[in-house]
Amino acid sequence: MDIHALTQRYADLFTALAPENLDDLRAVLSDEVVFVDPFNTLQGKTEFIAIFEHMFEVMTAPKFTILDVATSPKAGYIKWEMTGSLTSRPAFSLHLVGMSELVFDKDGQLILHHDHWDSAHQLLRHIPVAGFFVQKLLRLFALPKNKSNRAE
Numbered sequence: 001m002d003i004h005a006l007t008q009r010y011a012d013l014f015t016a017l018a019p020e021n022l023d024d025l026r027a028v029l030s031d032e033v034v035f036v037d038p039f040n041t042l043q044g045k046t047e048f049i050a051i052f053e054h055m056f057e058v059m060t061a062p063k064f065t066i067l068d069v070a071t072s073p074k075a076g077y078i079k080w081e082m083t084g085s086l087t088s089r090p091a092f093s094l095h096l097v098g099m100s101e102l103v104f105d106k107d108g109q110l111i112l113h114h115d116h117w118d119s120a121h122q123l124l125r126h127i128p129v130a131g132f133f134v135q136k137l138l139r140l141f142a143l144p145k146n147k148s149n150r151a152e
Contacts, residue, residue, distance in 0.1 A: 006104050007069055014064040014080065019056045022049050032110040037115035045111025048113070059084040059094070067097070076102040 013025050026049055035042045035051055042048060055062050062084035070077045082096045098117025105111045 001104065001106060001108055003073070003076050003104065004069070004071045006110075007102055010042050010076065010102060010110065011066045011069050011078045011080075014078070015066055015122065017052065017062075017064060019053070022052055025049065025052070028108075028110055030105055033110055033113065034077045035113050035115075038117065038119050058087055060087055061085065062094075074103070076104070078102065 004089055010028060013021075013028065015151075017025065026045055029048055031045060032043060033045060033048050035048045040051060042051065060107045062082065065083070066078055067081055068077075068079040070079075078100045078129070080098060080100065081137045082098070083094060085093045098115055101114040101116065102110060103112035
């Protein structure tokens with residue numbers, strides 16, 4: 001099994017992702033595939049595909065651009081950029097950058113797709129009311145500027 005080839009094939013599917021070709025994505029999934037992102041932990045092909053069906057329902061022109069592909073002996077990694085606009089309130093444009101960790105079984109089927117991206121900085125802070133609290137929370141954990149230049 002060539003993890004790099006499997007990862008590149010999967011990345012190519014994401015650059016072409018559209019409602020009419022979700023079956024191409026389904027074809028590379030294990031029956032027990034697990035999908036994890038900051039908002040979901042799901043198992044199974046039907047649930048996995050439902051994530052992307054939902055994305056196409058709530059977004060206008062969602063698009064993934066692959067920025068990098070890397071592999072280790074155990075997994076593949078895709079750095080991606082997602083753009084598009086939300087269709088419902090609060091409607092705004094999205095520009096997310098993240099990384100997907102991919103694990104394949106011995107038959108080359110995807111068994112894990114784990115998305116790593118910063119939902120607080122890239123998404124939640126843009127939502128009215130909730131964004132105010134997210135910004136306050138982010139400032140709580142940020143190193144104060146007067147301490148970041150201190151030599152030790």
